[in-house]
Amino acid sequence: MRLMKLAMATTAIMVLGTTAQAEISDGVVKIGVLNDRSGLYADLSGEGSVVAARMAVEDFGGDLKVEVLSADHQNKPDVGSSVARQWIDQDGVDVIVDVPTSSVALAVQQVTADTDTAFLNSGAATTALTNAQCAPTFVHWTYDTYALSVGTGKAVVEGGGDTWFFLTADYAFGHQLQADTAAVVEANGGTVVGSVNHPLSTTDFSSFLLQAQASGAKVIGLANAGGDTTNAIKQANSFGIVQSGQQLAALLGFITDVHALGLDVAQGLTLTTGFYWDRDDASREFAERFAEKMNGQKPTMVHAGVYSAVAHYLKAVAEIDDDGGKAAVDQMKTMPINDFFAADGKIRPDGRMVHDMYLVKVKTPDESKGPWDYYDILATIPGDEAFQPLDKSTCPLVTN
Amino acid sequence: MQELLGIPAPLLFGQLLIGLINGAFYALLSLGLAVIFGVLNVINFAHGALYMLGAFMAWLLLTYLGIGYWPALILSPLIVGAAGIVIERTMLSRLYELDHLYGLLFTFGLALIIEGTFINFYGVSGQPYAPPKMLTGGYNLGFMFLPTYRAWVIVASLLVCFGTWLLIERTRLGSYLRAAVERPDLVRAFGINVPLMMTLTYGFAVALAGFAGVLAAPIYTVSPIMGQNLIIVVFAIVVIGGLGSILGSIVTGLGIGLIEGLTRTFYPEASSTVIFVIMAIVLIIRPHGLFGRSRE
Secondary structure, three states, X not given: OHHHHHHHHHHHHHHHHHHHHOOOHHHOEEEEEEEOOOOOOOOXXXXXXXXXXXXXXXXXXXXXXXXXXXXXXXXXXXXXXXXXXXXXXXXXXXXXXXXXXXXXXXXXXXXXXXXXXXXXXXOOOOHHHHOOOOOOOEEEOOXXXXXXXXXXXXXXXXXXXXXXXXXXXXXXXXXXXXXXXXXXXXXXXXXXXXXXXXXXXXXXXXXXXXXXXXXXXXXXXXEXXXXXXXXXXXXXXXXXXXXXXXXXXXXXXXXXXXXXXOHXXXXXXXXEEOOOOOOOHHHHHHHHHHHHHOOOOOOOHHHHHHHHHHHHHHHHHHHHOOOOHHHHHHHHHHOOEOXXXXXXXXXXXXXXXXXXXXXXXXXXXXXXXOOXXXXXXXXXXXXXXXXXXXXHOOOHHHHO | OOEEOOEEHHHHHHHHHHHHHHXXXXXXXXXXXXXXXXXXXXXXXXXXXXXXHHHHHHHHHXXXXXXXXXXXXXXXXXXXXXXXXXXXXXXXXXXXXXXXHHHHHHHHHHHHHHHHHHHHHHOOOOEOOOOOHHHOXXXXXXXXXXXXXXXXXXXXXXXXXXXXXXXXXXXXXXXXXXXXXXXXXXXXXXXXXXXXXXHHHXXXXXXXXXXXXXXXXXXXXXXXXXXHHHHHHHHHHHHHHOOOOXXXXXXXXHHXXXXXXXXXXXXXXXXXXXXXXXXXXXXHHOOOOOOOOOOO
16 A cells, blocks of 8 residues: 555656646756857857847846856867756756857757757858758757858859869868858859868968969859958958959858958958848847947847847747747747848758848948948848758758 | 979979968067077966067057057067066066976966957957058069068068077177076176066067067957967977077978978868977977977
8 A cells, every 4th residue: 555655656746747847947948158259259159149149038028037158169069068068967058059160069969959958059050950960959040051152152153253262171160161162163053173171270371372373263262260261361362362363252251250351351252141230120220239238349140140049939938838948949940030130030840940141242441331331232042042952951850 | 384292383382482481480489489488497378469469569559549560560569578578577587486387377377368358358350450551462473472561571580580599699698698597696696687687588589479460460360369379389389499499499480381381282181280290209309309408
């Protein structure tokens, strides 16, 4: 009899335990913003992403209790995954946000998938996150290497730049971006004549630029990001590469990069971006509020994506009153996204958030009215064209 | 087209010349480190941060006071040198009696503080700094296009390196310095103010870092983290050349620049590692470096 009571009590506890899981764990939704806070990607993500996440929380209001944490992953996969693990195991973090640097994002993806924690990525670029490495707890929000290559690659080939040489950052992101862009170039009738891999955070690009120059390619594709891109562009300028008729294509450029280069050097570059602050009233309003908190700096697409992702996540969690990773992401997938970042955005089964991308051209110093007035929007690329078609995805969630 | 070692000759010459330019730059920075180690026995981890400070001073002078490149080339090293003198007098000089490790930890911490302060105010993306009008454009050498500014960098670096070597190895002042390193007590007995000499040496050596910073400003983006990657390479050069050896650091700086340039052509993925492989080999064969002497 006593045994029977014990068994019933245990069952009751287990039942209670499982019902307790389908609620907000610890009564608070903890958002961990994990990104580069001190290295070459700190301006395009960094503190700005934390500010954006906090703004989304403030704007959400509601009766959810929400906390925002932040940490530096130093662009190292081992650091990123151990912070993620500690956050989830010890600090009760429910969702990890941002995570630029593809190699770190892939490492964090494994941790969040194993622990049923939501992962909303804004900063990283590799399409591997929504293909072979996809997870039901994951959403890729802002951009990816495929979207960048479709925008810039196609536009440059159509403009006559049909032979390419790549300067590629030697890690997951660079290789993926080069591969995706090469596919677009070849599909549009262009050819790739060569490439060179450079280590991450290279200061002097002259040797690589000389090889690109000797290749005779019409276009030098920069498959890198942040400080690597700005250093390469600045030095290409001094080596007379553009003057001698070769064209630079920065495959991933953020508005902070343009700001660092100055318009004298950056003018005329064609870029693909998921967000430009001066596009409409809603985006300007967000940018104004963001700039007030960030010493006047306007948001990059990564910052805007973090805001949009966090806002949508909180709505979904409030709707189902559950902050489990898969449950929250499943709910997010059922709701359309309409805010200053995306119009009728939707999250596909493979975790790709589909929204319009923009092809922009950097203004000349004369055209610009002042700091941060940098882009002319040349074209809007509809979401369905910008991102890899779902039937091409190798994500097991889609193929099975 | 004529080929050497499997690549077109013009490309090879271009890579060698670029290697030499980077090498001249390395030499300038490692020289300052070598002088500080030789005279003060301090491993100056703040060198990269002070190099960054030099570049930032040039940018600040231009942005807020409208002072251009040429005055900045003099003013900025003076400011950095003065900062160095303050650091040496108020803090570093108290550590001479202690183990090397204290000086290293102190300068490392100092570098983090300086860089952190600048990141806080200016972010990491960097600031644009254009080369002076006189040095824009370039020469077509037939095998490559040489930007005028790069040519100026190699001339300026080599002149300053050679001048410093002359000063220390061939003048009376230099002989006092070298004597003070060996036997400070004896030199003091001759009525020479040794602590003052050490202060000025530190000030001069970090001014060299500031000078390199101004030279770098128009080539690289002026950013608070610009010294971080460079400082490790420069340390490796000082170790290869022999800690404290002035000639060693100049020759090794140039040599490493060349080897790095060639690696970028033949096996680019290894270009950031090759220096450390060489360092390991040199340390195994000659633990005191190529030009170093054993120090007790």
